[in-house]
Amino acid sequence: MTSADPTAPAVLDPRADIVELTAAIVDIESVSGNEKALADAVELALKLHAPHLSVLRDGDTVIARTELGRAQRVVLAGHLDTVPVADNLPSRRRVREGREELVGRGTCDMKGGVAVFLALAVEASDPPVDLTWIFYDHEEVAAADNSLTRIAAEHPEHLRGDFAILGEPTSAGVEGGCKGTMKLEVTARGVAAHSARDWVGVNAVHRLAPVLERLAGYRARRAVIDGLEYRECLNAVAIDGGIAGNVIPDRAHATLNYRFAPDTSVEQAEAHVREVLAGLDVEIEVSDAAAGALPGLDSPAAQEFLAALGGDVPVAAKQGWTDVARFSALGTPAVNFGPGDPLLAHTDDEHVPTEDLRIALASLRRWLGLPGADATLAS
């Protein structure tokens, strides 16, 4: 045992085995708001091992860029933070059904992707395209606190490129673009009365009947864009109303969530929901909205990326909203690509198959023309 300076950054070795590197990153706890130690460690590793990069620090976000004057620039971004720990740190390895897994908070969402990006940032000193690596904070909290919100506003040039790859878990497949999302508050008004004399009142809960009826009967659009199918969804995700057991409610309220295809603007999405509920005696207010992201798979940079990954890699539409939409809003087509099953994100049993880490690393090495594009699969 040596006595270490507790304020000194942890030391990460980006050239270590990818599973060891992932475990080391996972073991630096970084629940949203507590990313500093991990950001320090990432910044130090890049400064020590990647002299070909210019490294910027902005809050707890680390941005590292090549400046090689290439014709194209690709942005690779991964968030450093996790949702709260559920007694699942430090990480551990296990073998289940013959498959090795790294288990613990962040293994899937998305420190596996962060480890792959950190390894490649160090390896790719002479890439065919210029690269921007972004390791950012506050993704697992409100969008307003997400550091990409701040950077998009203050330094949009950091996010610009011809193509962007977000390291969110996709089981090392490609998930293109994402749907938009809108929250709407639907309120019905009535007149309170004693429930034994309802004829002097108007029941606001009953006034939501045709709202629910239209939602229940709604047939959602399926939009195919660049060969990917985005299935829209329109749902009541919450409902509430009622004053007391003997009172006719004078107010009832439902929250709707509309997930709309990325060929639809926020304005068009709102107009559509208003049309679905047209003629009903309710108030409708949009309380939150974020546009989707077009997959942009027909762009040259995206085509080169897909070609390098090979014909076997699964390519699908991303149904949930992710930060790819921020790049799309700046005109940069973006996809999600990372190790780990997205359905395991945030679960207590969060884990990543170690093979996913190796496949993701090998795939991106192939794309960047680096050695080790195939060998890792055999290890």
Place this chain on the structure above:
Amino acid sequence: MTSADPTAPAVLDPRADIVELTAAIVDIESVSGNEKALADAVELALKLHAPHLSVLRDGDTVIARTELGRAQRVVLAGHLDTVPVADNLPSRRRVREGREELVGRGTCDMKGGVAVFLALAVEASDPPVDLTWIFYDHEEVAAADNSLTRIAAEHPEHLRGDFAILGEPTSAGVEGGCKGTMKLEVTARGVAAHSARDWVGVNAVHRLAPVLERLAGYRARRAVIDGLEYRECLNAVAIDGGIAGNVIPDRAHATLNYRFAPDTSVEQAEAHVREVLAGLDVEIEVSDAAAGALPGLDSPAAQEFLAALGGDVPVAAKQGWTDVARFSALGTPAVNFGPGDPLLAHTDDEHVPTEDLRIALASLRRWLGLPGADATLAS
């Protein structure tokens, strides 16, 4: 100033002017659970001024009976407690639009009725029927805590009679019987899913659509019994559901309140609601129920009471549930009759027109063959 024993009961003078007596009773604060001081004062007043009565004390309930061997017995009952004070004690008098009012918590619900009953209990030493006076506690709270629940179980003989009068506010008109009330919990189940992938889930809130639709389109029965019209009501009085803004709810729930005519049993009422919702994929559970009370206005004792009040007194159905149902359940027809507008009960501006107090007192004096049946109106 004399130094008083603070533990001694307050002294009420049942022979005082009815407005003064009401004010004195109102000024002994008796929010549910705190009825002891008022029960002590009522008990003392009866023992001091009504030697013709046998007085029983049961908890904070005072029961006083004549034992004259009359052919009929009439029960007159009033609750001593009030809902919480809203900075509206002590009482005060005011004149509005030429009408004198006594203002304060309990003036309407129902210390005006208590005052009238206390005055009459003392005056009526030789009534044409035997009388049982009940001054009881815990009416404004859960039915299980109502002292009549305990007395009906332990000493049903105290509640028995040929006719009962509950002193609840009716603006000194007669409100016969009461409707029954039933609370039902309606639950829809679904399958939770991410709201961007709703096709792998089932939205439980949407499953309530046909429930609300049937309630909104429900045409309630109007039952005419003994010439009184009881209008039934079936309503959702509360609705809730929702897990998070991005999750398809797997459970949604509505509370229904069914107010049914007194010719309908609790079992029939439940069967009716199940029929209204027949075929829908929801769970239905009765969480509370109380039968109504038939007006029984055709009984001889009721007819004598109505005749004594005269043809001018308004007679209507009681729509809300009241303790008359407890008497009805024991086979005793019962009506509500008391000073004060029932719509003012529980309001911050609770008050009673002083004329209501005098009219109610005079009406009951007429029925009991007591002097002062008309004179008070001129005072």
